[in-house]
Amino acid sequence: MGTLYPQNNSFRMVQDLGGVWDFRFRGDADWQPIAVPASYNDQSPDPRFRNYAGITEYRRKITIPGRWKGMRVCVRFDAVAHSARILLNGREIARHRGGFLPFEVELSDLLEAGETAELTVEADNRISHDTLPVGTEGATAFFGSDNPGIPSVEAGKKLQEERGINRPAFDFFNYTGIQRPVRLTATPRGYIRDITLTASLEGNVRYEVETSGTESEVQVEVLDAAGNTVASCTGRKGSAVIPDPQLWEPWPGKPYLYTARIICGEDLYEQTFGIREVRVEGTQFLINGKPFRFHGPCKHEDSPFHGRGTDACLNVTDINLYHWLHANCFRTSHYPYAEEMYQLCDREGIVVVDETPAVGMWADEHYGWNLAAYHRQVLQDMIARDRNHPCVVMWSLGNEPDTDTLPEKAYEYWRPLYEAAHRLDPQNRPVTVVGCQNRYERDRVICSMDVVLINRYYGWYNLSGDLETAKYAFRLELDWWEKQHKPVILSEYGADTIAGLHGAAPEMFTEEYQVAFYEAMSECLDERGFVIGEMPWNFADFSTCQGPMRAGGNRKGLFTRDRNPKMAAHYFRNRWKTMDQNGTADV
Ligand code: GCB
Numbered sequence: 085m086g087t088l089y090p091q092n093n094s095f096r097m098v099q100d101l102g103g104v105w106d107f108r109f110r111g112d113a114d115w116q117p118i119a120v121p122a123s124y125n126d127q128s129p130d131p132r133f134r135n136y137a138g139i140t141e142y143r144r145k146i147t148i149p150g151r152w153k154g155m156r157v158c159v160r161f162d163a164v165a166h167s168a169r170i171l172l173n174g175r176e177i178a179r180h181r182g183g184f185l186p187f188e189v190e191l192s193d194l195l196e197a198g199e200t201a202e203l204t205v206e207a208d209n210r211i212s213h214d215t216l217p218v219g220t221e222g223a224t225a226f227f228g229s230d231n232p233g234i235p236s237v238e239a240g241k242k243l244q245e246e247r248g249i250n251r252p253a254f255d256f257f258n259y260t261g262i263q264r265p266v267r268l269t270a271t272p273r274g275y276i277r278d279i280t281l282t283a284s285l286e287g288n289v290r291y292e293v294e295t296s297g298t299e300s301e302v303q304v305e306v307l308d309a310a311g312n313t314v315a316s317c318t319g320r321k322g323s324a325v326i327p328d329p330q331l332w333e334p335w336p337g338k339p340y341l342y343t344a345r346i347i348c349g350e351d352l353y354e355q356t357f358g359i360r361e362v363r364v365e366g367t368q369f370l371i372n373g374k375p376f377r378f379h380g381p382c383k384h385e386d387s388p389f390h391g392r393g394t395d396a397c398l399n400v401t402d403i404n405l406y407h408w409l410h411a412n413c414f415r416t417s418h419y420p421y422a423e424e425m426y427q428l429c430d431r432e433g434i435v436v437v438d439e440t441p442a443v444g445m446w447a448d449e450h451y452g453w454n455l456a457a458y459h460r461q462v463l464q465d466m467i468a469r470d471r472n473h474p475c476v477v478m479w480s481l482g483n484e485p486d487t488d489t490l491p492e493k494a495y496e497y498w499r500p501l502y503e504a505a506h507r508l509d510p511q512n513r514p515v516t517v518v519g520c521q522n523r524y525e526r527d528r529v530i531c532s533m534d535v536v537l538i539n540r541y542y543g544w545y546n547l548s549g550d551l552e553t554a555k556y557a558f559r560l561e562l563d564w565w566e567k568q569h570k571p572v573i574l575s576e577y578g579a580d581t582i583a584g585l586h587g588a589a590p591e592m593f594t595e596e597y598q599v600a601f602y603e604a605m606s607e608c609l610d611e612r613g614f615v616i617g618e619m620p621w622n623f624a625d626f627s628t629c630q631g632p633m634r635a636g637g638n639r640k641g642l643f644t645r646d647r648n649p650k651m652a653a654h655y656f657r658n659r660w661k662t663m664d665q666n667g668t669a670d671v
Contacts, residue, residue, distance in 0.1 A: 123259035123391025137250030162264030209260035218444030253444030274298025287329030300349030332358025339433030358474025378617025380411030410660035429475035442482025484520035539576035573617035578640035
């Protein structure tokens with residue numbers, strides 16, 4: 085279940101456990117230093133750090149401050165990939181499955197205030213048909229030919245399996261470990277457990293507060309951005325009316341934020357929220373009643389040294405680069421991001437499509453019918469964690485499942501998730517699942533979503549290097565989508581580009597080709613009113629597992645991995661600047 089983001093105020097206390105912990109691979113005798121939070125994978129030149137599949141152990145001492153006596157004390161993990169076992173003084177106290185969502189473990193009955201103990205975290209990075217994201221199980225390569233049938237190659241693959249190779253069924257490096265903050269938290273024993281807020285454009289804020297261990301009255305005060313109380317009310321459930329409400333508008337509008345200050349007995353929690361409404365009407369996506377056009381590259385949590393580790397400086401830099409690009413959105417491809425990123429997007433007006441880690445479900449046998457219950461749990465936890473963020477405007481159930489091989493079975497799998505997302509979200513945001521380049525006329529899943537998100541690589545993976553034919557083929561497909569009468573977003577499209585590689589004749593992998601590719605696709609998109617968004621793949625180059633298709637990772641970034649713009653970044657900066665000014669592409 086979701087847990088409230090830790091807060092430090094006059095009633096609650098937080099102690100950050102970030103720093104250098106002890107670390108070892110299971111079975112090793114010696115411990116070595118490791119930075120937390122961060123992926124462990126790039127913190128040593130030892131190849132095991134990149135290639136190891138199995139359990140790693142982290143440990144450190146913790147001390148419960150003496151002044152926390154009588155309080156409810158927890159250790160809160162923002163995320164441990166991909167599953168975790170938590171031990172206190174060598175005794176198991178919790179297990180958690182899934183690497184991208186928070187969980188907390190109560191310590192109050194295990195440790196006294198003032199006491200010191202050893203905290204151990206066992207993190208397991210193995211991925212399989214039973215995990216999200218999905219692993220390939222065995223030596224199947226994600227990209228590149230497996231040369232089936234060649235006896236020597238087959239024997240080699242068998243050996244790899246015996247050695248425990250664990251390949252991702254997805255195109256990003258399987259970064260793992262304690263990648264997000266760990267904190268000790270203290271709240272009163274009677275505490276505020278959860279808060280749900282839904283605000284209408286008229287300023288009517290409906291709220292629900294869950295408490296635990298207290299029957300005290302709940303008071304709710306709504307503060308404006310300057311800290312003035314603008315509405316108040318009492319009770320665990322109710323509504324408060326904000327006079328003259330200021331709306332949360334996406335960038336370049338003003339993303340106005342209010343704060344709901346919840347007081348219950350000895351506890352206090354402040355939850356920010358925005359007044360904004362999202363709705364799909366015909367082929368339009370409306371934010372606050374106005375048509376919104378999504379334009380911004382998809383992201384990854386990925387950077388040198390930290391891997392997927394939370395890095396406030398990187399997040400701020402990236403969002404400032406979004407502003408520089410005149411981008412207004414991103415999708416959290418391909419997993420829920422760290423909570424701090426959503427807080428930043430709330431504040432900066434960047435619109436977010438929030439995605440579960442259901443990626444790699446691209447072959448029939450990977451459909452993992454036994455994944456459905458777990459998938460639903462992850463969806464529920466993601467919505468519980470992120471539902472109060474005004475920046476989140478749509479839920480994505482996953483990325484690129486195989487929906488055309490067995491269209492009916494695929495529908496049976498995805499439909500209940502679609503319905504669950506609507507039921508679970510008090511704001512009833514639109515729901516989607518991102519479609520792979522497939523036999524779209526066979527698919528039943530993608531076209532049944534509120535908004536159609538499609539990833540297309542005309543001119544790259546197919547019709548490679550031939551942009552004239554790529555345009556022809558893409559237009560044919562768009563003709564088909566036009567007849568479905570749904571809003572469509574091109575949710576991925578891109579070309580690998582080695583920064584600094586040039587050619588007067590635009591050839592694949594040059595910066596010129598990347599620009600020509602995007603110009604060609606823009607030409608097709610700009611002809612269609614039902615296309616309500618473009619999300620180039622990817623914001624920045626990022627790390628992947630090794631393979632013949634990946635030279636030092638995926639190079640489809642508009643920026644290099646260290647965030648220097650390629651020519652295509654300048655291309656979009658000009659294009660999107662015009663869109664911001666006119667509301668349409670007039671280029
Ligand atoms: C896709 C995937 C994305 C890959 C991208 C690529 O369709 O959704 O995860 O990285 O293509 O570059 O191949």
